[in-house]
Amino acid sequence: MGEAxxxxxxxxxxxxxxxxxxKDGNFQTTTTIGDKxxxxxxxxxxxxxxxxxxxxxxxxxxxxxxxxxxxxLLCEGHSAVFLKDRIxxxxxxxxxxxxTWFLEVDTxxxxxxxxxxxxxxxxxxxxxxxxxxxxxxxxxPSGVGKGTLISVLMKEFPSMFGFSVSHTTRAARGKEKDGVxxxxxxxxxxxxxxxxxxxxxxxxxxxxxxGTSVEAxxxxxxxxxxxxxxxxxxxxxxxxxxxxxxIFIFICPPSMEELEKRLRKRGTETEEQVLKRLRxxxxxxxxxxxxxxxxxxxxxxxxxxxxDSLKKLLGHDGYVTPPPNPAAREFNLPTDYSVTELNDKxxxxxxxxxxxxxxxxxxxxxxxxxxxxxxxxDFIQMEQLHIQ
Ligand SMILES: Nc1nc2c(ncn2[C@@H]2O[C@H](COP(=O)(O)OP(=O)(O)O)[C@@H](O)[C@H]2O)c(=O)[nH]1
Ligand SMILES: Nc1ncnc2c1ncn2[C@@H]1O[C@H](COP(=O)(O)OP(=O)(O)O)[C@@H](O)[C@H]1O
Numbered sequence: 235m236g237e238a239x240x241x242x243x244x245x246x247x248x249x250x251x252x253x254x255x256x257k258d259g260n261f262q263t264t265t266t267i268g269d270k271x272x273x274x275x276x277x278x279x280x281x282x283x284x285x286x287x288x289x290x291x292x293x294x295x296x297x298x299x300x301x302x303x304x305x306x307l308l309c310e311g312h313s314a315v316f317l318k319d320r321i322x323x324x325x326x327x328x329x330x331x332x333x334t335w336f337l338e339v340d341t342x343x344x345x346x347x348x349x350x351x352x353x354x355x356x357x358x359x360x361x362x363x364x365x366x367x368x369x370x371x372x373x374x375p376s377g378v379g380k381g382t383l384i385s386v387l388m389k390e391f392p393s394m395f396g397f398s399v400s401h402t403t404r405a406a407r408g409k410e411k412d413g414v415x416x417x418x419x420x421x422x423x424x425x426x427x428x429x430x431x432x433x434x435x436x437x438x439x440x441x442x443x444x445g446t447s448v449e450a451x452x453x454x455x456x457x458x459x460x461x462x463x464x465x466x467x468x469x470x471x472x473x474x475x476x477x478x479x480x481i482f483i484f485i486c487p488p489s490m491e492e493l494e495k496r497l498r499k500r501g502t503e504t505e506e507q508v509l510k511r512l513r514x515x516x517x518x519x520x521x522x523x524x525x526x527x528x529x530x531x532x533x534x535x536x537x538x539x540x541x542d543s544l545k546k547l548l549g550h551d552g553y554v555t556p557p558p559n560p561a562a563r564e565f566n567l568p569t570d571y572s573v574t575e576l577n578d579k580x581x582x583x584x585x586x587x588x589x590x591x592x593x594x595x596x597x598x599x600x601x602x603x604x605x606x607x608x609x610x611x612d613f614i615q616m617e618q619l620h621i622q
Contacts, residue, residue, distance in 0.1 A: 334361030357604030374485030
């Protein structure tokens, strides 16, 4: 305890103005930001782990922070560069979709979590090249037709849209499959995962717990699809307040009588559950119309009319653009390189003779972030820059 991290000195030896390099035989980097030094990886294991230790100069001691978010898998070494509120970690990894990671140290999310948990907090997110279309949040009272509209949309555009599979503590209905319609889970397990920061949002609805895991949304986006979330009004409000930029649509029934008719005709709930859902519906509709959370309100009277309006909103009423090619979101890094930061750009110098060039990583348009993915990365081969 109390010993200053040795690699600060080694950075200076490397001549790195910002960031730190892998030293032979030492699989950790250090980055000093103000009074804190972040040590990523560990000297005792021969690979990059997601281990992070912080040396607090003011306290004069090492702190083990709470580490949140999507953690990187092990790799053989990495470089680290500090941007204004996060550290970019470039793994020495030949996998084209797995080399860029972000360790957030002072972003809004990290500051919120520090306040909530009362500890030092850092949060990982995986860097992804390019962007995906904004996710779509669909809310509305039980029985209004959300599930029906979503399944028609996914059937018509299977390669464009993907469903965010929520977690719930309610029992599965007859035809519902675990992992497809919901992740059916136990309350104690879900509560622990919520504590661990694995959920983007959660809410108690009709007496059960429901929630969207960060992973549920990111898996759809990683597949290059636009994510659809079917969540209640409280959940929509939480997503609105989160880092996730989405489109919010509220579905209204033509009347309460029609809503009751649909709910009863569906026949999936007991009488008691139907009455509870109808009691909650009135408040949900009022909130949906007045909360300022929703960008659009659609009335689901005639299903085909409502579906056409939904498609129009999502820009799919005419020609359908093909989904982005997943290969366009991947980029190979050389095996041997060094890095430095310059005005929102990270310059990657290739050391190997067969790749005598530089790569520029543009981080000026980052979107999202911990605890999921940081999107909007752009890698540019410097040879291309000369031509332009
Ligand atoms: N906040 C939140 N609400 C959810 C989630 N998943 C489902 N819901 C909402 O929970 C409510 C009940 O869903 P469900 O039990 O499937 O019944 P249904 O709406 O009658 O089909 C609906 O309003 C859903 O939109 C979630 O992950 N988070
Ligand atoms: N526009 C509509 N007109 C008549 N019935 C509808 C319409 N939309 C949906 N339904 C029916 O209403 C019931 C409830 O729809 P569902 O999609 O399960 O609602 P939610 O997911 O909002 O709870 C289902 O039996 C469905 O077939």
